[in-house]
Amino acid sequence: MMFAVTAAAVLVTMALTLYRSIKGPTVYDRILAINAFGTLTVVLISVYGFLSGRPDFLDLALVYALINFISTIAVSKYVEFSHMGRPTGGDELGDM
Amino acid sequence: MVFMAVTGFAVARLRNLFGVVMLTGIFSLMSAVLYVVLDAVDVAFTEAAVGAGIATVLMLSTLALTSSEERVSEDGKPMWALGLVVVTGAVLIYGTLDMPPFGDAYAPIHHHVAPRYLERSGQEVGIPNVVTSILASYRGYDTLGEVYVIFTAACGVLLIIGQPKRGRRRTLRMLVGEMRHGMRQNVILRVVSKLLIPFILVFALYVQWHGDFGPGGGFQAGVIFASGFILYALIFDVDTSRMVVPSGVTRLLLALGVLLYAGVGVVGLLRGGNFLNYSVLAEEQTAGQHLGILLVEFGVGLTVAAAMITIFFTFARQEH
């Protein structure tokens, strides 16, 4: 029963972050919202795994956390430099 | 599912392509959750790794090479396209009305093929994860085809975009210069990435070999392995990471994976069975199946990892 309450809370928060990701006036709001949405997905998958009695889902949650991180870094880099191949951090373009 | 509908609608309407990429990422996230709810863990795994991660990164690389606003086409009315989509969708839905209800025990698919796999997989193949046994053994031809498709995609990218040739000496000089100023800034990102990348690679190996017992297998492991290198390339320079993984090595691995898979099939032929029949690879049938599945999944993992790395590096090296 407790898992259902937690899952409901996660869904509500997902709706809130989704609102921010569509509405956010700057692009950074959207990136932030997607990062938070990713972490919420990790929690949702873990709770759902417990809810359905299959702890195999935790591998999936771990992969998802990883992908969320890489995507956020990639998107921040894209937004800053418009080029995906340069190093992050050179002092003429500013640091990251 | 309401979330997915809202996001899908937003994806179609937003003109700014960057916003579209973001929302596509969220969409594939939600698909992954949907697959989890439907109890299809392996599919969710692959969807999370590929759809949310690699696809977003590759789409961003493409955006970096093109413009970031969608060009509105002047000619033609969009109503025709909308009408066509609605009609096709309606026809498809009408077609599914004829199908047995979801999860119905009397549906034909549950009577011939699926129960045979489910019942006989334990004795014939002997590994707990039925998805992997179907993917790699019962339907091994299809998986071989998929590996060829990935290989061809990477080759296509290499042929069309190509690889700019840079001299080794220039790369070394750039590398040294970069080390001198890069060090004092963004220390946090570099340190954290250096801590994480070995963990990511080891996790990829875990997912690869654990595919027999839990969700996982070659495709997911290849993607995770490639994402370790992509993280390295994002934080450091693409040229630096090219020195870590030279293009010759990725091309070799790309071909080697496919060769390994087909090679296992040929060995099966040579030992007296059919192509891709693993039972003849060892003395006992299940041992042969284990060995065969292990090798072909490894081949799949190699090719997928090399293909993802190749595609990302090729995109990232283009100067705009």
Next chain:
Amino acid sequence: MALFLEILSWGLLIIGSVMLIIGGIGMVRLPDVFSRMHGAGIIDTMGACTILLGLTFQAGLGIVTMKLVLIVVFIVFTSPTATHALARAALHGGARPQLDEPVDDDPASQGEASSKT
């Protein structure tokens, strides 16, 4: 003992859920990007980590707990880093925090001055 662990895990789950909603409300209602990062941080650390820790008490000792702890460690490492990268990108992209009185906010000159010490 088992009852104590049950109550502990339920307590953590409830606290985590409340924190998630608070963080979500924060993300919607706070005025600008940098303050919203606080909301996201609450979602990530207070929310996600307490929920996952609560789940470990449900699972007992074993590989499931190990994996949950790994996920928590991973989130603790990567979420602040990602937010840091985003904040730097935002700062260089021109977003400025909304303050009560304007200050001299040229990060390039401040960055150089501090690195020369």
